Amino acid sequence: MALQLSIGARVRKSPFFDAARADGMAAASVYNHMYMPTSYGDPAAEYERVINGVAMWDVGIERQVALKGPDAVALARYLTPRNLDGLKIGQGKYVPICNYEGKLINDPVLLRITDDEIWLSIADSDIALWAGGIAGARGMDVYVYEPDVSPLAIQGPKAIDVVADMFGNWVRTLSYFGFAEAELEGIPLILARSGWSKQGGYELYLRDGRYGARLWQLVKQAGAGYGIGPGTPNYIERVESGLISYGADTDDATTPYELGMDKFMDVDQKEDFVGKAALRSLRKAGLKRRFMGLLIDGEPFPAFNEARWELHQNGDYVGYVSAAAYSRRAQSNIAVSMVSTTAIESGQPVDVASDWGHRKATIVPLPII
Amino acid sequence: MALQLSIGARVRKSPFFDAARADGMAAASVYNHMYMPTSYGDPAAEYERVINGVAMWDVGIERQVALKGPDAVALARYLTPRNLDGLKIGQGKYVPICNYEGKLINDPVLLRITDDEIWLSIADSDIALWAGGIAGARGMDVYVYEPDVSPLAIQGPKAIDVVADMFGNWVRTLSYFGFAEAELEGIPLILARSGWSKQGGYELYLRDGRYGARLWQLVKQAGAGYGIGPGTPNYIERVESGLISYGADTDDATTPYELGMDKFMDVDQKEDFVGKAALRSLRKAGLKRRFMGLLIDGEPFPAFNEARWELHQNGDYVGYVSAAAYSRRAQSNIAVSMVSTTAIESGQPVDVASDWGHRKATIVPLPII
Numbered sequence: 096m097a098l099q100l101s102i103g104a105r106v107r108k109s110p111f112f113d114a115a116r117a118d119g120m121a122a123a124s125v126y127n128h129m130y131m132p133t134s135y136g137d138p139a140a141e142y143e144r145v146i147n148g149v150a151m152w153d154v155g156i157e158r159q160v161a162l163k164g165p166d167a168v169a170l171a172r173y174l175t176p177r178n179l180d181g182l183k184i185g186q187g188k189y190v191p192i193c194n195y196e197g198k199l200i201n202d203p204v205l206l207r208i209t210d211d212e213i214w215l216s217i218a219d220s221d222i223a224l225w226a227g228g229i230a231g232a233r234g235m236d237v238y239v240y241e242p243d244v245s246p247l248a249i250q251g252p253k254a255i256d257v258v259a260d261m262f263g264n265w266v267r268t269l270s271y272f273g274f275a276e277a278e279l280e281g282i283p284l285i286l287a288r289s290g291w292s293k294q295g296g297y298e299l300y301l302r303d304g305r306y307g308a309r310l311w312q313l314v315k316q317a318g319a320g321y322g323i324g325p326g327t328p329n330y331i332e333r334v335e336s337g338l339i340s341y342g343a344d345t346d347d348a349t350t351p352y353e354l355g356m357d358k359f360m361d362v363d364q365k366e367d368f369v370g371k372a373a374l375r376s377l378r379k380a381g382l383k384r385r386f387m388g389l390l391i392d393g394e395p396f397p398a399f400n401e402a403r404w405e406l407h408q409n410g411d412y413v414g415y416v417s418a419a420a421y422s423r424r425a426q427s428n429i430a431v432s433m434v435s436t437t438a439i440e441s442g443q444p445v446d447v448a449s450d451w452g453h454r455k456a457t458i459v460p461l462p463i464i
Numbered sequence: 465m466a467l468q469l470s471i472g473a474r475v476r477k478s479p480f481f482d483a484a485r486a487d488g489m490a491a492a493s494v495y496n497h498m499y500m501p502t503s504y505g506d507p508a509a510e511y512e513r514v515i516n517g518v519a520m521w522d523v524g525i526e527r528q529v530a531l532k533g534p535d536a537v538a539l540a541r542y543l544t545p546r547n548l549d550g551l552k553i554g555q556g557k558y559v560p561i562c563n564y565e566g567k568l569i570n571d572p573v574l575l576r577i578t579d580d581e582i583w584l585s586i587a588d589s590d591i592a593l594w595a596g597g598i599a600g601a602r603g604m605d606v607y608v609y610e611p612d613v614s615p616l617a618i619q620g621p622k623a624i625d626v627v628a629d630m631f632g633n634w635v636r637t638l639s640y641f642g643f644a645e646a647e648l649e650g651i652p653l654i655l656a657r658s659g660w661s662k663q664g665g666y667e668l669y670l671r672d673g674r675y676g677a678r679l680w681q682l683v684k685q686a687g688a689g690y691g692i693g694p695g696t697p698n699y700i701e702r703v704e705s706g707l708i709s710y711g712a713d714t715d716d717a718t719t720p721y722e723l724g725m726d727k728f729m730d731v732d733q734k735e736d737f738v739g740k741a742a743l744r745s746l747r748k749a750g751l752k753r754r755f756m757g758l759l760i761d762g763e764p765f766p767a768f769n770e771a772r773w774e775l776h777q778n779g780d781y782v783g784y785v786s787a788a789a790y791s792r793r794a795q796s797n798i799a800v801s802m803v804s805t806t807a808i809e810s811g812q813p814v815d816v817a818s819d820w821g822h823r824k825a826t827i828v829p830l831p832i833i
Contacts (some may be wrong), residue, residue: 097469098468098469098485098490098491098493098499099466099468099469099492099494099503100466100467100468100469100491101491101493101503102467102770102771103493103494103712103713103768103770103771103787104712104769104770105492105495105588105709105711106493106711108771116467120467121467121468121681122467122468123467123468123469123470124469124472124475124494125493126473128588128589128711130467134470135472141783170568187785192597194593194597194600195596195600200593218591219474219497221589221594222495222593224569224589224590224591224593224594224597224713225593225594225597226597227594228593228594228595228597228601229597229598229601230565231564231598231738232561232598232601232602239714241716278571285784293803331781340474340499342474343472343473343474347610349714353720369600400472400473401471401472401473402471402472402477403473415471418472418473435495
């Protein structure tokens with residue numbers, strides 16, 4: 096039985112919520128204490144748009160945690176194992192955030208907005224509390240707050256043409272995770288080349304929530320000739336691309352090494368940061384499990400998984416699937432999973448306890464496509 | 465148009481989820497990264513049970529943040545303005561938690577479990593991150609984690625008889641917020657006299673998630689003779705009783721003084737705690753707004769509010785309604801609201817911009833009933 100989503104004042108609506116609902120939002124979840132659209136009722140069309148066309152997504156749930164003041168950069172450096180030497184205004188970086196035990200607690204994109212202001216565009220955990228608690232306890236001169244900023248994503252191979260039509264051809268040369276201030280009819284924005292898909296695209300960070308409905312219409316109009324339509328962070332595309340979903344793929348014990356984030360960390364840098372000693376120990380100890388892809392046998396799954404599925408090999412528990420779906424491009428059921436290194440190194444298949452019976456699966460590297 | 469709730473691995477299910485769904489869960493929201501049942505499809509019966517009978521609620525979303533180690537009590541004292549002198553094992557206390565600016569970031573019930581372990585039974589924000597960040601930054605000898613603990617509430621005037629039948633008559637003498645270790649068929653529990661209603665009742669803190677379905681059945685069987693049925697934290701009862709819903713009633717600027725929490729704070733204590741200087745300044749500066757009840761004119765509202773409603777008086781913005789409903793007991797539409805002290809002191813009615821047109825309302829103290 097489908098469950099209805101209760102709507103009330105505790106969970107917030109993005110500035111695009113009413114427009115997205117008017118355009119057919121059919122299902123939603125909650126992310127960062129906000130409603131997150133998850134379906135417009137036509138999964139095939141939504142997938143097609145992000146893979147071959149262009150889609151517009153209300154991702155207001157990507158909340159910004161702003162660090163502002165003389166110690167903004169110092170706090171940012173203390174919060175992440177990533178080396179932020181030479182970080183420039185207009186530059187974004189994907190940064191793991193760990194706790195003092197070296198366990199991952201978020202994986203935001205960090206944006207340097209001005210000399211003394213940094214934003215963390217966060218996944219689903221209250222990093223404003225983490226950052227504010229640490230800044231306060233250390234007596235740092237920095238104010239941690241949530242600004243009135245709500246991203247709207249334009250994703251898919253045709254996104255570049257839509258955004259160039261709106262803002263000019265300069266957007267074509269923006270580097271990945273690069274961003275610039277921009278405006279549209281006086282609506283203040285940050286325009287970034289980013290988004291939670293591997294199909295290319297942009298995110299318009301709306302800087303004044305009063306203009307949500309208007310910005311939605313402007314994007315819709317600009318994209319009309321390219322067949323733009325509403326969509327959401329795409330379940331199937333993210334599994335194909337092996338994008339990490341913090342909270343789904345991770346648990347309380349997940350380390351950034353297990354997720355293959357080595358290239359985003361510099362645990363030998365001079366700078367001190369949260370979890371430095373723990374991460375150095377973890378690196379030395381080596382991996383016990385790793386984030387991997389699966390190709391799963393059998394009939395196409397009729398729906399998405401509602402919970403994690405256990406993985407076994409020769410009767411032993413060896414990990415879990417966090418997201419699974421049938422992929423038209425892979426012509427197979429596929430999944431992202433956390434699997435023991437023993438199971439990976441055996442080269443043998445694993446057993447998936449799926450909602451539709453036990454299935455055999457082959458472990459493969461990510462991305463799957 | 466009703467929205468469907470997407471179910472996936474990112475948002476967790478309580479150990480009672482499947483049993484609650486089998487018993488007719490019709491709608492849900494998300495709270496502390498978990499699915500929270502909000503309706504079983506019969507609001508009148510659910511209200512009747514909590515007011516005149518007995519109801520069982522899956523409140524697994526009341527997550528516990530455990531502080532364990534030699535500095536557990538020191539950390540707890542540093543986290544709250546409440547004076548914890550003489551805190552005993554088996555004693556629970558309602559504790560505001562504020563940030564360094566004196567703004568409310570949660571309002572948990574604190575339970576002292578052992579000499580060196582304290583739990584915070586939290587509202588909807590990631591206090592594990594707040595507490596863990598502060599403990600780490602201060603180098604305190606305490607481990608902050610989320611134990612495998614999930615409360616099941618038994619609420620309503622007949623709850624006492626159900627729980628006495630299950631555990632013995634000693635439960636009748638437990639003080640409010642008092643708790644004790646208990647078990648049922650070997651299932652480890654904490655039994656507390658508490659719950660998010662003013663109708664009396666208990667909460668069984670399940671200490672091993674594997675037994676969720678079994679505990680649900682045991683409570684259902686024990687309550688059968690008393691007419692027990694499933695329910696959820698009740699929207700109407702909470703407005704009548706003026707219970708605070710963190711995140712719904714509060715915003716980034718809300719202080720505990722605005723919520724009338726003075727009696728739960730001792731800003732003159734010797735102990736240092738987060739926000740002490742800020743709270744002393746706020747006390748001195750006095751209140752600009754206050755959490756109040758409203759009696760609202762006109763036809764019974766046909767549903768609950770989907771968002772905050774603005775309040776005006778003589779054309780000026782004077783605050784917002786966070787929850788509104790028709791109350792059978794009050795024979796009126798009622799609401800909880802944050803209202804400017806100027807509007808309160810004027811003694812004049814306010815205008816409510818409700819989803820069903822503008823309505824006149826009288827400001828009244830809480831609780832309303």
